[in-house]
Amino acid sequence: MKRWLCHFTIFAYLSCLGWGIVSHTLGVGTSVHPAMYYVVWDMFCGWSAWSARTHIVAEGESGAYYAVTPTPWGQYHPYGDLPREDYDPWHHHCYTIAQNVLKHTEHEPITRIFVVEELWAKKYNMPEPIWQRHFEEPKERYSYYNLRFAFDPQGTVLTQNANWLNRQHALVMSSNPKLRQDFQKDRSFLVSPSNYTVTEPAPMSTSAPWDFSLRQ
Known part of the structure; x- marks a missing residue:
């Protein structure tokens, strides 16, 4: 049996x-x-070689920047150790999160709200002993900022950019004349104009530009 x-x-x-x-x-x-x-073989098709984190930043009338996340009363971690804004890869709910935090904190009048991506290669997540076994150079993480959205206080979108991976793809296409020519020649459909702007990503410094904090 x-x-x-x-x-x-x-x-x-x-x-x-x-x-x-x-x-x-x-x-x-x-x-x-x-x-x-x-059972389908594409269950990990969305895996990326980059780690990403979302930062929500508010700009006051004085020009000071406030870190809206993490919240003054502590972060909510729905699954694992990541806060809730990192489970929103398309950043559909970041403005709502920002408004909820600003509503329950003391601060000067806010003029703009920014949603910023921070990305770094996942190899920098290795523990130090494993890193030393595979690489000779010291482990110094290089991160990049990418502005995804800018909102006014009423939630109107002022700026909308492509995510960092799409930006890299666009930069590769724009810097290779042969790829651009092949793309135009072989395209069999029309593409509507995009609102995305493509600019070179700037390296992230060791200190974030928003060193102020909100007070509960």
């Missing part, structure tokens, strides 16, 4: 994996059930 149960378990497991391969290859039924997440 145990032998038959073992054979059945192996058969069921391989059948699920086989169906996942067929489903992913043919594009059939990949989202018919939440359980398909565990």
Whole structure:
């Protein structure tokens, strides 16, 4: 009986994996059930070699900058050790988070709210002993800022930029004349004008430009 149960378990497991391969290859039924997440082969397709964190910053009338996150009363960590704003990769709720914090803190009148990405290569997340085993140079993390949104106090979008990875793709395309020519020649559809602006990312300094804090 145990032998038959073992054979059945192996058969069921391989059948699920086989169906996942067929489903992913043919594009059939990949989202018919939440359980398909565990059998299709693209379950880690969104993995990136970069770590990203979200910073929400408010600018006062005096020109001072205030770190809206982390909040004065402590961060909310829904899963793991990341705060809630880092679970919003498209930054759809950052303005709401900022307004909630500003409503419950003392500060001068706010003129603008900024949503800023901070990114660094994930290799810098290695523990020091592992780093020393693989690299000869000291571990000095290089981070980059990327302004995603700027809002006025009423929530109107003043500035909207592409995320950092898309910006890098655009910079690669714009700096290679042959790629631009091939792209224009082989494009078979029209693309509407984009509101994104592409600028060179600036290295992040060791101290953030917003050293002020809100008072609860």
